[in-house]
Amino acid sequence: MPAIRALPAPPKAWTRSYVAGLVLFDLLCALGAGLIGTTVRFHGALTAATTLPYLWFSLALPAVWALFIYLSGGYARRFIGVGTEEYRRVAVAGLTLAASAAIVAYAVKFDLARGYVLLTLPVVVFATLALRYARRKALHRRRRSGECMNGVVVVGHRVAAGDLIRRFRDEVYHGMRVVGVCLPEHELGEGLAEIEDCPVLGSFRGAADAAALVGAGTVAVLACPEMDGVELRRLAWRLEKTDTELIVASALMEVAGPRTTIRPVAGLPLLHVEHPELVGARRLLKGVFDRCAAVLALILLSPLFMALAALIRMEDGGPVFFTQTRVGRGGSEFPVYKFRTMVVGADALKAALRSRNEHDGVLFKMRRDPRVTSVGAWLRRYSLDELPQLVNVARGEMSLVGPRPPLPEEVARYGHDVRRRLVVKPGLTGLWQVSGRSDLSWEESVRLDLRYVENWSLTLDIQILWKTWSAVIRGAGAY
Template sequence: MVTTSGIVQGQPSARRREHQVRPGTPVRGIRRIPVNTGPRAEAWLRPYVLGLVALDLTAAVVATLAGSAVRFNDALLAGTTTPYLLLSLVLPPVWVLFVRLGGGYERRFLGIGTEEYRRVAVAGAFLAATVAVGAYAVKFDLARGYVLIALPLIVLLSLSLRYARRKALHRRRRSGACMSGVVIVGHSVGAGDLIRRFRDEIYHGMRVVGVCLPAHESDVTEVEGCPVLGSFTDAADAAALVGADSVAVLACPEMDGVELRRLAWELEKTGTDLTVASALMEVAGPRTTIRPVAGLPLLHVEHPELEGTRRVVKGAFDRCAAALALVLLSPLFLVLSVLIRSEGGGPAFFRQTRVGRGGAEFTVYKFRTMVVGADALKAILQARNEHDGVLFKMRRDPRVTSVGAWLRRYSLDELPQLVNVVRGEMSLVGPRPPLPEEVAQYGHDVRRRLVVKPGMTGLWQVSGRSDLSWEESVRLDLRYVENWSLTLDIQILWKTWSAVIRGAGAY
């Protein structure tokens, strides 16, 4: 049993110290320990926020000066432009203030998700409205050219610089820096699943430093290599002992409303965050809202919008974008067709039956990457399948031609699927289009992927492509189905470029 008798007055508090707990050492029955009751944040957070402030100021200075220079050109130093130069000095700190008021520097939005970007964009809209109303109030004839250049450029530069800083943060997190310590409270099975997810998606910055399990699992000493620190009643003290930044509570009957409230009171004393994971692990975003009913905060889950206006907008966006891409990429199609046919002859395009929305079959189009008659050789190679689940994948498939290997590496073989998108059989973003024999092996849950159109790209492609396990691929596809939005589609399309350029997981 680990006690805290070694912690005395005058020493740094447990929340400020790093404690090394050996995996396999149970820490049951933790006694109360003296802790620092003041506010606390991760060491990386304050410099990160100050850096964002500096970037927003820089964006505003560059944008306002650019607006003045473009609008007034040679007359930049004339007396009539003095108000605009003064405005260019005032706007940067005002812009930072608007971003601050809009929540653009709030800790919970930094580093992941699109909410940070949305709040910056909303702050830009309020800034434009304030400038317009202010100019009208003081009866100042504000030059429209200056406004149309400076204000949108402020938002665009701020978003771009924030994106670059976020990518730098993710790189640091991959090396183990800028992480937040988390203690998980829940059953061992759920805790293990959450630990694996945090490790797989390390850019979220969550490092599990310990687990608290229910009393009936007292024989478990570690979960996925993380030490068990105590039971549910020990959670607050355990978090203080290991210096955790937050406690994540998984849905379980033992942690009812009364226990959660008591835990929140204890964590409040140390400034430790409390998060509660819903049993609906893949449902997030706008589909979930907290509604107070009879004094209880109930989690309301909206049904996914698989029909209606948003689906029509998605279809129109997909078809227009695909048609434009076909026109722009037609010279590349010609070059690739010549390269494919020059290697042993045979057709440049490959047609195959796939399963689309609702189980309807359609013919998918791709550039041919294998030798002619490759399907007949699949049965011979089946024993060498390197993928689990229903998929067949080989890193060095002998059927793939040299040109085909290059096309696969950069996903160029998928480009003819733009025709399927224009025809309405596929979408730009969606689950992977499966083969009929794969669908025949689907379980009940996996068939959920068929309620939307398959896509040329998707969460599976930007998250690892063929390197993903079958279970992980299904989980990502189901996450997309449950949380689809046009914003998510655009985000995935943006990430697809970097995934394709890296070429990782493509074979």
């Protein structure tokens, strides 16, 4: 068995300074919101006796606001940089504060000015969310340079551990850096010293000691039969002494969120997995939202459409639009519309370029495709060529968010699992768009599409639409 060797421990002080910064920003947001609410609501009577209670409340609001965020878990270390969960807890704090203010005012029979409340509380919530978003983006930039990372010791089998290490490296904004691996006894006998350049620190039983030795803040246990309930409980007891966080990855790696709940049955904590909502009222709501948004976008973007059409026609005199058959929900085919970005007759030239394909799966991608026109390269960089697909969305053939719409020849090469992508409508954008676009491997593209299918929600759609702007402006992975 390879000896456990000490590794440089990552700094932990950044978590305290980060949370302290959050508290400071929250206090400033609350103070500013209180002063704005008082000034706007009582602009003509700031010195009146009836205004005095609101001035005092505005001065006390920062401490009250920070307290409510604390009680909602908004300063918990495990939610630092997480995003959705952090924002949700801020929103819960805002709703709780509003309800508490109403209850206290009713109890003491104080006629609370509704204009003050309706202005102050939304301002404090939205200002807090905006500053936390900016601070989270700054944290992601620091993590891309290797700062503010949380050391992780992975406990699991060699293949699963290697997969998790690669995922953490690909998505570094999560702040997880694997600093060591603990393997089952029979795999230690293989003489492995490293997995994906991460040292093997010993067996499962030594995971707690290994985490303390390398200064890891987290131990991640992957699903494996050797780590049963008894062993997991004993590991948790050992980690409790050093305040090391324990996380357990289930076998359902791509199923998360509202679909999974822990329910006690016969004294056992069982993980219940709900079926994804592929039909029903929520899907109907998604369809209505997609079509209304697409029609509105077509109206607002009509001047841009005319300008882009003129540029395409001026370059080579060819047609403005390119129509191609794609496969939609349930395997049905439909014509997808795009602005033309290639020379006329580009499909006939594809066979001659097949040997120069730079993609590792069923897709055909080239960074410098000679068929792409100069205007087309610019349209592709900023995904402007995709805008006519808003017509497909308005017609109900596509969704604003969903898996990438595949070609029939691509679908013909799908395996059984990959066909799962076809149970929902393809999207104008999706997780593939905000996670690397054409730079993604085939396996990664499929994994992201399947993750979307399994965990769809209208909230996730809105998040992806928001992130699409950033991906498009950067132009990364578009060719």
